[in-house]
Amino acid sequence: MTSPNAVSALAGTGVTAAATLHANLTAAGLYAQALARGEGRLSADGAFIAVTGQHTGRSVQDKFVADDPEVSKEIWWGKVNQKLEPAKFEAFTADVRAWLGQREVLFTQDLYAGADPAHRIKVRLVTTNAWHALFARNMFIRPAVEELASFTPDFTILHAPEMDAKPEHGGRAGSTTLIALSFAKKIIAIAGTSYAGEIKKSIFTVMNWLLPAKGVLPMHCSANVGKDGDTALFFGLSGTGKTTLSSDPERALIGDDEHGWSANGVFNFEGGCYAKVIKLSQEAEPQIWNASHRFGAVLENVIADERGNLDLDNGSLTENTRSCYPIEFIPGTAPGGVAGLPKNVVMLTADAFGVLPPIAKLTPAQAMYHFMSGYTAKVAGTEKGLGREPQATFSTCFGAPFLPRHPEVYGKMLAELIAQHGAQVWLVNTGWTGGSYGTGHRMSIKHTRALLRAALDGSLANATFATDPFFGLAVPQNVPGVPSEVLNPREAWADKAAYDKTASHLVGLFEKNFETFAGAVGEEVKAAALKSAA
Missing domain, CATH: 3.40.449.10 (Phosphoenolpyruvate Carboxykinase, domain 1)
Structure with a gap:
């Protein structure tokens, strides 16, 4: 019929x-049609589980x-x-x-x-x-x-x-x-x-x-807004924490992945969220966990037992397990998916080399440089073909696969908007500390949230900053609730010589990647580019 x-x-x-x-x-x-046609099964909580076969990613x-x-x-x-x-x-x-x-x-x-x-x-x-x-x-x-x-x-x-x-x-x-x-x-x-x-x-x-x-900048980022109407953007590649960090119970979620920045403010492109759920923790990420355990959610390649109980730690089909749910499954979302002009812009990286600081304040030129760089590091063992060492990934504008126009179009628009509206830009490392992957440990989400809240509420601006000798970043020296050795990545490493060698290696990777877009940026950005020691 x-x-x-x-x-x-x-x-x-x-x-x-x-x-x-x-x-x-x-x-x-x-739901009724999908179940009747045998397209998938239900979880114990009523989410729909689908298996995508050969292709488990784009x-x-x-x-x-x-x-x-x-x-x-x-x-x-x-x-x-x-x-x-x-x-x-x-x-x-x-x-x-x-x-x-x-x-x-x-x-x-x-x-x-x-x-x-x-x-x-x-x-x-x-x-x-x-x-x-x-x-x-x-x-x-x-x-x-x-x-x-x-x-x-x-x-x-x-x-x-x-x-x-x-x-x-x-x-x-x-x-x-x-x-x-x-x-x-x-x-x-x-x-x-x-x-x-x-x-x-x-x-x-x-x-x-x-x-x-x-005249509208499209962005691969998540966004939220505080009680005082202060909008924050979170740029980052897959696995850096865009969805997790923007889903903050103290702030209203605008959206978790795709937004536009117009003269009037920020607006979500979507009406839902598409969260990576491998090793999802109910304690650390309760909003996403709850949204994924209810009727209406669609789970891709997530493993469940015969009773439908989810095993979110199981990556036997893929590490790229996903949950798709309407944005209203997250409590307290921004009405209508719109908010005012951004006050803070956060660029996220999951640095598996373990050498970037957990948070740093960027100048406008550094912001343009890191936006055009779009750096993160893939973790060894999570993808086929990766060896034991972390693999650096540079995706210009934090979304190269989705850019039909030349990257400098988006880069220049972001620089102009930041300058016009006076937004503060932060670089946040959600990756490793105390050593590279395999030696160090993952940055505490508790510490990351504390640092972000201090940045977004303005209190971090009052901290004392020091310039990192390798990356030229302004790093806070004291933040309540965060140990000083966490703030300084070199101090978190037991082997300081190994840190210096690894940091120099990463600077070299940035330097090489810069060659791909150096001709499209101005002198201020070129001056802010990372350079290997002579």
Whole structure:
């Protein structure tokens, strides 16, 4: 049986109606369909558990952008945005449409991206699985029922996870996975991967394309706001603590991953959260833990026993286990997903080398440098191919895989906004202390929260600062509740010579990475760049 408004639910997608089409089902309706179709199972607490198969993360090498002539000159072509000939994009999307039209059951969801109506886009998802529709419903902003009757999408996602891409579609040689996006045609087509994050990040890429032209900075960051209306941004790559640190019971969460900074303030792109939950602790992260243990949450590749009890320490399928839930599952969120102009900007790094301080105050030039650097370090043993030593990762603007425009576009916008509004920028290390990974230990989340609260409430500004000799950072020397040896990373190491050697090594990695964007920044930023000792 086809649900009401089924014809209009496929309008503009080019997909013909399936035998059964479910348009804009609620969470309960999607649960019922997903369970009846055997798409997954329930946890003991009522969350829906899905297994994504071969792909447990984004297929970065399989992402392509149509080389449409009207936008080609403005796109940052390369490894991030690989060119796909327009004719091949057309052939691929035609095959995806035909494949979707042959399915017995389809699901659609009409949703918004962008909490600020002035900068919002309308998104229509067509997919084969109820749980993917539920993921999108959780992740994006749900229109009021009365708005659905006249809903006309700005962008369409054609989602065919079980379809294999073919060589003639123009994707990566030997791969049956293809994520293709056309800014001119306003279409995203996904085939050959069930990892739901592709849905979310494809729209983030779209927002990163559209908003700079409107004078709005799109950002890969989480955000929250204090009782006094002070907004804080948290930039950081996966595993650095964006979601954890922004989910603070003393502050209202605006969003955990994607935001825009306009002349009026900050707004969330999404209506949900997508938290990494490997080794999630109820004690340390109660808000995310509670949100992941209830009806409505979607869990990806999380292991549960025969009774549905979750084992969040189990990474046998992947270390990238995920929980997706509506943002209202977090108590005390910011109304409407909007807040005022940022007072503080926090750049997070999980330094597995263990040499960066737990917090440091950045000058505007240093802020631009570290934003363009986008540093963190992957931990040995968590990904295939990594050896025993930590591996440095530099992702410009803390989100290179999602930047369709040249990075300097976003970097210059951030620098201008910080200067215009006088925001203070902090660099926070949530990684290791007392030694590198394997020797030292992970930074205490209790200490990190104490340092952040001191920064955000303004009290840290009264501390005494000293300049770190390796990284040139202004490091506080005294913060109530945080031991002095924690504040000074060198003092936390038993082997001071080993610290010096490791710190020099990391400076060299920064120096080498700087070569990739040195030509796009001014003299002040060049002066703030890290340099190896002569």
